[in-house]
Amino acid sequence: MVTSLNDSEAANFGQNSHLEHDLRYDRADEFVETVMGHWDTWEEGALILDKESGRFADPSKVHRLDHDGRFFKSRGPFTVPRSQQGHPVLIQAGQSGRGQQFASRWADLIFVVYPNLAVGKKQYAQMKQALADAGRNPDDVKISTACYTIVAESDEIAQKEREYIDSLAKPIDSLALLCEVLNTDFSKRGYDDPFSDAEMAAISGWTGFRDRVVTSSGKKNPSVRDFVDFSKRARIEEFPVFCGTPKTVADQMEQWFVEGGVDGFVIAPTHVPGAYEDFVRMVVPELQRRGLFRKDYQGATLRENLGLPIPQSSDWRKQAFPKTSNIKVA
Structure with missing residues (x-):
């Protein structure tokens, strides 16, 4: 979930200019509230799928939304049943104060850019505290930083590759x-x-x-x-760079993980094709050997494989509106 960046993007959607920073987060709050409300119009167990009776769903478990807000108006119910994972994983990107407030309210996974481990540890702790202050379990929300990986048979070869990639910047x-x-x-x-x-x-x-x-x-x-x-x-230094042999790169990633800097990483490619293939071929086996990366996918959904809880109907209202969680859709 992002609120976009510039006037060019706004023009693609019929707007003359981009919304002011905090206002676009106000709009995003209502947008997510509307979407979550639609996903919640189908309760668990709403599907019957009875061929003999011809009943597709239990109408008592399918509701209209009737959202009428500042930015959006939408009736519902949603056109498809509830997802088997409750609702899709919500990934948020935005590190401003207002962005962190938005993340604390809605995100299952927060995408960040931490320039180094020291900053990462500080801001990771602050974000986890913000989640707790918002009434959420910090362990139920994952935080992942972008990073580059450059891996080779030796540290020297990897460093030369890094220098070459950096030399291409203008x-x-x-x-x-x-x-x-x-x-x-x-x-x-x-x-x-x-x-x-x-x-x-x-x-x-x-x-x-x-x-x-x-x-x-x-x-x-x-x-x-x-x-x-x-x-x-x-420039390659825009994100943290883990550079070296598979062992060196795994050491650096493990340090960030065990010292409380991140819950995971979003791997950005330094070049394509090749960067992801090198990481999978050389680094993943080393991480698996250390017990830091799975060898098999245990779940059927992204939510399960991230180790996130499956939300029940109306859970999001208790999360987003802790003081008014008795509100229900019509």
Whole structure:
């Protein structure tokens, strides 16, 4: 679940400009509430599938939603029965304060970008506490950081591959991608001119990304050069890099996991084809040997294989609205 980044995306859906940061999360809250409400219009056991009587479902267990809110209006019931996993796994990406609030309310898995283990441990603990403060069991929500892996037969070969990949980066690529995620045109600014307080506040795209540059640069008012240098956008250092032999890469990933930095990883490819194949061929067997990665899939759904509980009908209302969990669909 993402709330998009820029005006170009908004234009694809008939809007003149992107919504203000917090407003788009308000809209996202209602959107997820509406979707979850639809999934909840079919109770457990609603399907009968009786060929002799011709009864498909128990009408007493299928309900209208009749949602009428600030952004959306939808009647229901939903057009398909309830999923065998309760509802699909909700994966959220967004590390701003408002994004974390949204994640605490809805997410089953939170996708993050932690630049290093020290930051990861701190922010992981903060996010788990935010989940607890929202009335949820922190163990029921997984947190996974993006990362790159570069694996080879020796640490030296892997390091040379890393240096080669990094040499392919071009500053213009970084600028283009910064404009995209920050919804700001950098081409009209001097490279070393600092952004004013008002200009920083006006950045309406990925505000968590903006804040990360402020933190890493130590500058309240960074310049375009600072955004390029400290964001690492379009550079391999944008995500944590686990580089070396299968043992070295597994050591690094295990350290993040056992020291409380993450619950898992989202592997980004440094190149395709090849990066994923190398990881599966060389790193996965080492992780399996250590008991850190499964050898077989025990469940039939993503939820089961992530070790997440299967929600029952109306559980989401207790989760999202702990003070008004007696609300029911019509």
